[in-house]
Amino acid sequence: MTHGTLVAHAIGQQLHADGSQEVRDPWPLVEKVLHEPNTLTPDLAATIGSTAAKLWGSLKPERRALLKLLARFEITADQATRWFVTEERKRAGITASDTEILANPYLCFEDDRGRIDQISASVVDRGLFPEATVAASVPVPDPSCCSEAIDPRRGRALMINTLDRAATEGHTLLPQSWLVQRVRDLDISPQCAIGADWIDAFDPFLKARIVIAKMADGTPAWQLQKFAQARDIISARVKRRLAGKRHAGEHDWRALIDQQLPPFADASDPETEELARVEKANALGEIYRSRFSVVIGPAGTGKTSLLTALLSMPSVAAGGVLLLAPTGKARVQMQKRANNAQVSRHEKFTVFQ
DSSP, rough: OOOOOHHHHHHHHHHHHOOSSSOOOOOOHHHEEEEEEEOOHHHHHHTOOOOHHHHHOOOHHHHHHHHHHHSSSSOHHHHHHHHSSHHHHHHHHHOHHHHHHHHTTTTTHHHHTSSSSSOOOHHHHHHHSOOOOHHHSSSTTTTTOSSSTTHHHHHHHHHHHHHHEEETOOOOEEEEHHHHHHTOOOOOOOOOOOOHHHHTTTTTHTTTTTEEEEEEOOOOEEEEHHHHHHHHHHHHHHHHHHHSSOOOOOOHHHHHHHHSSOGGGGGGSSHHHHHHHHHHHHHHHHHHHHHHOOOOOTSSSSHHHHHHHHHHHHHHEEEEEEEOOOOOHHHHHHHHHHHHHHHOOOOSSSEOO
């Protein structure tokens, strides 16, 4: 329907033509308008043909139920099309069937994540937990209805949404106690008062979409599946590198370090400076030979200078270096160092700061 939004507004006006503000079920009027479009203004009536009425009448009950469910959510035409039109849903990579969506409407959030125009958890939640007057006049039917605020479908979706938000803060997982409290503190109505006992009760259902982990002290934590998968990939790659043959080669490590630091004669404490440079030279040799290295130290201890010394080596620069940085500022600094070292290709060494 080319002007579906305008038709919907016109139906809304007819629904409350008597001036009443009470909530009314619009679907009987929708069906009437599809079969009798002349009840609309001529320009809108012209956009509704007999095909639309036949299509509506031929919709299977499950398809019609899905359409009515999606209409409860404040979503765009593109979002509605993606979830209602079977072919568009498949093209979007969404595997959930009509039956599965009706059984768990929160899949409209869970399986839509990562898109530019994703359907948010709050949009689905408001549709399933509307104001009391709406809920009384047009209740959500089974199997979509969530009769309890701590419905596991709702709780899992809110946990995933909370983990998504935590990821934007730099957290790849949250302790279970933090996650539970964040969900309990959400500005939603009704509150979703989950707890540790609730998580134990619905553990298998939760694990279908999120992953349980452990903190260093053994307490439970939860994380998104993509971070668990990334952890497994990184772990496998690191172990493979550690088991590989070490790089061969001898260089004047001390000279390489000295080239990156101020003249030794300018040091205020020559003895301490000498120890520091010897330590850096030894570290540089180890970084060069090792298939995987981690350099740890407080700010100002020379970590970046050490990496720059590595980048300045022709054998390293020739093979290529991929520089990764966690912030824009760090990226700029590392790029400057790389440019000074004349590193242009990205193959052999990977340096992350």
